[in-house]
Amino acid sequence: DAGVTQSPTHLIKTRGQHVTLRCSPISGHKSVSWYQQVLGQGPQFIFQYYEKEERGRGNFPDRFSARQFPNYSSELNVNALLLGDSALYLCASSRGLAGAGGNEQFFGPGTRLTVL
Amino acid sequence: GQSLEQPSEVTAVEGAIVQINCTYQTSGFYGLSWYQQHDGGAPTFLSYNALDGLEETGRFSSFLSRSDSYGYLLLQELQMKDSASYFCAVRSTGGGNKLTFGTGTQLKVEL
Numbered sequence: 001d002a003g004v005t006q007s008p009t010h011l012i013k014t015r016g017q018h019v020t021l022r023c024s025p026i027s028g029h030k031s032v033s034w035y036q037q038v039l040g041q042g043p044q045f046i047f048q049y050y051e052k053e054e055r056g057r058g059n060f061p062d063r064f065s066a067r068q069f070p071n072y073s074s075e076l077n078v079n080a081l082l083l084g085d086s087a088l089y090l091c092a093s094s095r096g097l098a099g100a101g102g103n104e105q106f107f108g109p110g111t112r113l114t115v116l
Numbered sequence: 117g118q119s120l121e122q123p124s125e126v127t128a129v130e131g132a133i134v135q136i137n138c139t140y141q142t143s144g145f146y147g148l149s150w151y152q153q154h155d156g157g158a159p160t161f162l163s164y165n166a167l168d169g170l171e172e173t174g175r176f177s178s179f180l181s182r183s184d185s186y187g188y189l190l191l192q193e194l195q196m197k198d199s200a201s202y203f204c205a206v207r208s209t210g211g212g213n214k215l216t217f218g219t220g221t222q223l224k225v226e227l
Contacts (some may be wrong), residue, residue, distance in 0.1 A: 004158075031213060042203050042217030043159065056214050090158065094213055104149065105215060107158040 002027070004093050004108030012114045013081050021076045021111045025093030031055075032074040033105060034066055035090040043090055049074055050097045078113075086115045118142040120204055120218030127224045128194055136189045136221045138204035145206040148180050148187045149215065154200045162189070162202075191223075199225045 005024045013019055025032050031050040035043035048056035049068035068074045072093075078085055092105040120140040128134040138148070147166035151159035165171050165180035165187060177190040191198055204218040 033213065033215075035215075040220075042205070042220050043215070045214045045216065048213060058214070092215075097213060103213060104161050104164060105213060106161060107151075109158045 004091055004106055006089075006091050006108040006111050008111060009109065010112045010114075012116065014116050015081055015083060017081050018077065018079045019081060019113060021078075021089050021091075021113075022073065023076070023091030023093075023108060024073045025091075026106060029093035029095050029106075030072055031094045031097055032068055032072065033092045033094070034074070034076045035092065035107075036060070037088040037090055037110070039087075046076070055097060081115045083115050086113060088112050118145075118206060118208070118216045120206065120216065122202075122204060122218045122221045124219065125222045125224070127226060129226050130194055130196060132194050133190065133192050134194060134223065136191075136202050136204075136223065138187045138189075138218050140185050140187070140204070140206060140218070142185075142206050142208075142216070144209040146209055147207055148178070149205045149207060150176075150178050150189045151203045151205060151217075152200050153203065153220075159203065164207075194225050196225050196227075199223060 007022045033048040034046040037043040045058040047066045052068045063079045066076045088110045090110045091108045094105045149164045150162040153159045163178040170179045175192045180187045201220045203220050205215040208214045
């Protein structure tokens, strides 16, 4: 079975632009979460979507938004890009909503975003 | 809030055993997960402890003590390919499936 896929793999933008990142979860997984990983740090939670509804939001500004589609794929949008948005953006999928046992999150390869 | 602390770097020789510790402060969580991440790669799920005690998966074992707010990942028979960053992460009980990651430990395996 295919794992979590993300596109694009790399992206270069300039300050003020917007970006859309895409994620397809593992088949059968209904939950998609987004994380931002700055070099040298652990991933930071941005959003969780389950059954097309937002189920969790991390401490990120309103410039960050996301949505989930009927096929459970998801998009992360970032507006008015800042230099500090340069990071690896990771998507993770899991079967269900909650963090209980058996509901591990599996990560995609990430999108490396560079803001100049 | 939640915070997890790990040693920043650990070095060991091939074939040895290494333990990576994780201490945490959290108001409530389902359990402690461990992830491996090679440079430029995605975090890969290694293990999960919901209850106190030891969980073994091949060369990797993970331990949790809720009373001590402490866990560790034990890697045996180290191989060069084990050189990577290792993260502990808690899975919150506050609804949803949010992972809060530790600071990460870079493991270097030498010959």
